[in-house]
Amino acid sequence: MKIVSAQLRNFRNHTDTELEFKAATNVLLGENGQGKTNVLEALSYLCLTKSFYATNDSTVIQQGKEFFDVRGTFLLDHGTESQIRVVYDASLNRRRYFVGKQEVETFSSVIGKYPIVILSPENSSITFGMPADRRKFVDMVISQSSKVYVDDMLEYRRTLRQRNKILIDAARKKMLTAADETSLAPWTESLVVRGSKIILKRAHFLQEFAPYVSNAYASIVDDNEVPAIDYEPQIACSPKDTVAEIEERYRRTLEEKRNDEIRTGSTLVGPHRDEIAFSLNGLHLRTFSSQGQHKTFLIGLKIAEFFYLKERCNETPVFLLDDVFSELDERRSTRLVGFIENLAQTFITTTSENVFHNALLWGGEKQKIFIRYGAAVSEKEMTTA
Ligand SMILES: Nc1ncnc2c1ncn2[C@@H]1O[C@H](COP(=O)(O)OP(=O)(O)OP(=O)(O)O)[C@@H](O)[C@H]1O
Ligand SMILES: [Mg+2]
Structure with missing residues (x-):
């Protein structure tokens, strides 16, 4: 499975963020607190119907907003495309999940359809x-x-x-x-x-x-x-x-x-x-x-x-790696990048590309996505005050 694109509305600090992804490696770059992990969290909503770490949707909705809305286009291994959407309504405290136009009533029926593997700092426990x-x-x-x-x-x-x-x-x-x-x-x-x-x-x-x-x-x-x-x-x-x-x-x-x-x-x-x-x-x-x-x-x-x-799922999972490389030495991170990028579509958050020690060659199916103040920006905008 590959995630082709995603749109986040009123999701944490992302008011309206549209993202297009590459089939291999997508590196989300940005300073602390800019909204990189939030993108991974939004992807986890699409795949699992819920967050990989927040236990409550009301903490995820952008403060002061009435709803959040996350959409994604998925390309499954056997070639079909799926439009997934998760909408949360604060006044009703209700989360709804759609595959195409069809609402999925029981979240457990989504199990195994869009598998993901997440590695994040909390996992050290x-x-x-x-x-x-x-x-x-x-x-x-x-x-x-x-x-x-x-x-x-x-x-x-x-x-x-x-x-x-x-x-x-x-x-x-x-x-x-x-x-x-x-x-x-x-x-x-x-x-x-x-x-x-x-x-x-x-x-x-x-x-x-x-x-x-x-x-x-x-x-x-x-x-x-x-x-x-x-x-x-x-x-x-x-x-x-x-x-x-x-x-x-x-x-x-x-x-x-x-x-x-x-x-x-x-x-x-x-x-x-x-x-x-x-x-x-x-x-x-x-x-x-x-x-x-x-x-x-x-x-x-x-x-x-x-x-x-x-x-088990007959579907290639997507890898979400949240801040993983900053803790690894050069040899291990080079080896891990090399190993994982050949397995699956990967989403990596980091504050600095130095963590890759030049092990990633950009271009082709790899890209950097710059995140600043809850939005995707160009590389130039990253450096302007
Ligand atoms: N419900 C919310 N409404 C608005 N903003 C929120 C909400 N929840 C979190 N935020 C904001 O999102 C930001 C944190 O985003 P995120 O955790 O994605 O950062 P990050 O880029 O991964 O940073 P780091 O490099 O430190 O891990 C903070 O600025 C926080 O105030
Ligand atoms: Mg983070």
């Missing part, structure tokens, strides 16, 4: 951060390729909220009444059913994903470093298990934890507490690795994500 950050990464990759998983996750989260409400109430009263017991039972059952499917899907996914990570790692690092990913679910699970086996273990563990759940007022068991451990040559990344190894692991994960999604 995937290797440095808490288990929740790693689960989020894994969920995001699976979600882009499986609608069933998205539905299970949504239902699991809803169940968790409802179940916790009852448990919080029980914790306050220091007991679970018979009435509470009756209202808790269906939520517990839903938790077990959805949760077990999620656990098994994660186990299958991580088994499939591991070789992608090893291959990606080998393509960016010459050193003899072997990466590994281990799924550490709270409810024991092997990819060979049946969902019924996991359900049974899940039910049993919940029963064992019943008193603790009433005491703490929260659901203590389930995929919302899983860990996904990363290691290099058998040593835990979080405990033993250098900054550079973290960064390289992360890039390896993202390249693996690219190949995984490409195969």
